[in-house]
Amino acid sequence: MVKQNTKVRRRLLLLSIFLNILLLVYFKYSNFFIDNLNSLLNAFNFHELSWTKVVLPIGISFITFHKISFIIDTYRDNSKTIVSFNNYLLYILMFPHQIAGPIVRYDEISSQINDRDENDTIDFKLSGLFRFIIGLSKKVIIANPLGDFVNGVFLLEVDTISSTTAWITILAYTFQIYFDFSGYSDMAIGLAKMMGFTFPENFKSPYLSLNITEFWKRWHITLGSFMREYLYIPLGGNRVSKFRLLINLWIVFLISGIWHGAEWTFVIWGVYHGFLLIIDRLILLKIMRYIPKGFNMIITFLLVTIGWVFFRSPNINYSLQYVKKLFVSDQIDFTQPLQEERFKVIFIISILICLLPLLNINFKKIIEKFPIGGLVVKSSILLVLLLITISEICGSGFNPFIYFRF
Amino acid sequence: MNRFKQLIFALIFSVFFYILIQDLFHVVNIRPLYGSYEKAVKPKYSVESWLSGNYQDSLTHFIQKNLYVSPDLIRLRNEIGFVLFKEMHVNGSEIGKENYLFESGYIYAHLGLDYVGDGIISEKTRKLAYIQTELEKRNITLLF
Numbered sequence: 001m002v003k004q005n006t007k008v009r010r011r012l013l014l015l016s017i018f019l020n021i022l023l024l025v026y027f028k029y030s031n032f033f034i035d036n037l038n039s040l041l042n043a044f045n046f047h048e049l050s051w052t053k054v055v056l057p058i059g060i061s062f063i064t065f066h067k068i069s070f071i072i073d074t075y076r077d078n079s080k081t082i083v084s085f086n087n088y089l090l091y092i093l094m095f096p097h098q099i100a101g102p103i104v105r106y107d108e109i110s111s112q113i114n115d116r117d118e119n120d121t122i123d124f125k126l127s128g129l130f131r132f133i134i135g136l137s138k139k140v141i142i143a144n145p146l147g148d149f150v151n152g153v154f155l156l157e158v159d160t161i162s163s164t165t166a167w168i169t170i171l172a173y174t175f176q177i178y179f180d181f182s183g184y185s186d187m188a189i190g191l192a193k194m195m196g197f198t199f200p201e202n203f204k205s206p207y208l209s210l211n212i213t214e215f216w217k218r219w220h221i222t223l224g225s226f227m228r229e230y231l232y233i234p235l236g237g238n239r240v241s242k243f244r245l246l247i248n249l250w251i252v253f254l255i256s257g258i259w260h261g262a263e264w265t266f267v268i269w270g271v272y273h274g275f276l277l278i279i280d281r282l283i284l285l286k287i288m289r290y291i292p293k294g295f296n297m298i299i300t301f302l303l304v305t306i307g308w309v310f311f312r313s314p315n316i317n318y319s320l321q322y323v324k325k326l327f328v329s330d331q332i333d334f335t336q337p338l339q340e341e342r343f344k345v346i347f348i349i350s351i352l353i354c355l356l357p358l359l360n361i362n363f364k365k366i367i368e369k370f371p372i373g374g375l376v377v378k379s380s381i382l383l384v385l386l387l388i389t390i391s392e393i394c395g396s397g398f399n400p401f402i403y404f405r406f
Numbered sequence: 407m408n409r410f411k412q413l414i415f416a417l418i419f420s421v422f423f424y425i426l427i428q429d430l431f432h433v434v435n436i437r438p439l440y441g442s443y444e445k446a447v448k449p450k451y452s453v454e455s456w457l458s459g460n461y462q463d464s465l466t467h468f469i470q471k472n473l474y475v476s477p478d479l480i481r482l483r484n485e486i487g488f489v490l491f492k493e494m495h496v497n498g499s500e501i502g503k504e505n506y507l508f509e510s511g512y513i514y515a516h517l518g519l520d521y522v523g524d525g526i527i528s529e530k531t532r533k534l535a536y537i538q539t540e541l542e543k544r545n546i547t548l549l550f
Contacts, residue, residue, distance in 0.1 A: 055457055122411045129418060341491040371407065379414045386421055388486060394476050395483030395495075 009075060016071045024064040030054050032262035059099040061259060065226055066092055066103065072230055073106040087113050096191040100184045102202040103222040105229070109197065116196030128193025133382045133389075135186025140389040142353075143180035144396070145346045146172045154312065158321040166325040172343075173312050174305045175350040178207065181220070200225070205357045207304070210296040211288055212276040215304060227252050246281060250274040260311070265319055269310040276303060429474045439477045441496070446471035 031053050038048040070091060074083065090113055097104055112119075153161060153169040161169070185202035192199045206219035216224050228237075235248040250271075257270015276284075288296050306323060313319035367374030427433060449455065449464035456462070470476070487493035494501055502508045514520040538548045 055459060122408050122415060126411050126415050129415060133418070342487070342493060345491065372410065375411070375414065379418065383418050383421070386418065387482065390421070390425070391479040391483040391486070394470055394473060394479040 013071060013075045017068055020064050020067050020071075024060060027054055027056055027060050029258075029262045062098060062101050062103060063092060066097075066106070068230065069103070069226065070106040073110075077107070083110070094192075094197075096188040096195075096197075097199060100181065100188070101220075101222055102185050102188060102199055103226045104199055105222075105226065108200060112197050119193070119196040119198065124196065125194050128190045128195075130190070130378065130382055131193060132187050132190030133386050135183045135188075135190055136389045137385040138179040138183030138186060140392045141385070142346055142350050143176050143183060144392070145342050146176035146350065147180070149340070149343045150176055150312070154314070158318060158325055161325065163325055163329045166322060168347075170305055170309055170312075170322070170326070172347060174207070174301075174308050175347070175354065177308065177311070178203070178354070179350060205354070207301050207354045208297060208357060209300050209304075210293055211280055211285055211300055212273065212303060213280045213285065215300060216273070216277070223256065227256060231255065246278045249277050249281070253277065264316050265310045265313050268316060268319070269307055272307050272310060276307075425473060425475050432474055436475060436477055439480060 031051075034049060034051045038051075041048055070083075070088065087110075091104075091106060091109060094104075150169055150173045153165060158166075182203040189199045189201070200222055202221050204218040204221065206215055209215035209218055232248055232252050235251065236244060237248070238245060240248065251274075253270045253274030254267065255270070257266045257268070257273070260266040260269070288299075291299075306326070309322050309326070310316075310319045313322060367378065428436070446468045448468050449461055451461055455464075473479070484493075484495055487495070488505075492501060494507065496507060498510045499507045500510055500513060511520065534548075534550050538550070541548045
């Protein structure tokens, strides 16, 4: 039988992984590959290849990772009974996490597919609904207005914007991407909770990290976990020479960057973070022990913010000019970017929300002291937020999520 | 306490049901929006538009703009924007004293900023005179 034949199982495993990655590469990277090939052909005065652009199926990156997780987890565990096709489909097509995660590994959820009685309580469902509303509010009330401003500035030529505008814009993007992505994760986790599933957390106040290593334990946690489990550890993990470990780290982040998008800017972003992690391991983590935590936090935050320039820019040239604009001051103009009242208020609110965990306020304990009153206040606030977000969605235009294109 | 939590859950969730029920059965009458605006048109399905993603975008836009409760939601959004941020989504208007809205055209006219020039005035007058003459031949009097 297949189960007992290790060689056949291994070959099927590799074939499955290969086919899934092939599909992802075709849909996500073939346009990028052809565009670059045509640029090269043009440079040597050859004819361009004609190519009908492939449309990217929604959520393909996350679906592919879920399928790979299923294949590998099933391969690794010989003792489990064969998973039914219905359960497999349920896991892959579960809509809350399909478009932008969190990446839920199969072994994290396999027992929940068949039995969720433990989570079939009103507390669980209510907590899910609250989480969903918080996520929706993060996206619609905070991320979208910041995004409107950021999009407007990034349409301009870099040499027409001041350094101050460049800084405020990239800081706005730093908060936009956090609230957009974490908002989506909150919605996915909340929806899953309402159906009795527990999804893993994806963000833990990442902008309060003391170093880049910690940042990647707090930002897109499920991606880090996936990469560690299915790429870093198979490459040898920590059980190799220091040099090999650093190379493995760099490879993981190069692939993470490529996974994020079919543009050279994402590759640079991945390489940048891989490089910072190597520097962390070599020297920075040791040095930062002697620096006050506040400074570590600011330095890490600035390093991450500079990385977002590459993530957001339309091309490498623009990103390099933008980074130069950040550090080479020209005309200073404090009024240029801050004309809209809504942007000013939302920008300040987003900073305060990111800093809130530093106050260590245990809201759960406060609500437990006043169970009914606390619940009424919390529910009222969330109901108002829900009405505001629904009115924003209907009153404004189309609202794609940033990570929707992955 | 569980009953109370179930009530809270139902109350918040009922917001979604309210929108759905209103859309299907129009239980509560909603005042339509005033003013001139472009109505979203239901997109026509085709394989090409579906593969390019245009159909999905247009359909989402159509559904959002044509929800029965959409006028009330737009009013709520505009009110919140105006009260909190002094935002206004009326084309060609300005917020004046005591939060009155003024059409920009009258302000520009008062300040003499809307003068289009003798050339354009002559051209438009000539065209109107021509139309007036042609209509007169058909026993239609045009006054301007």
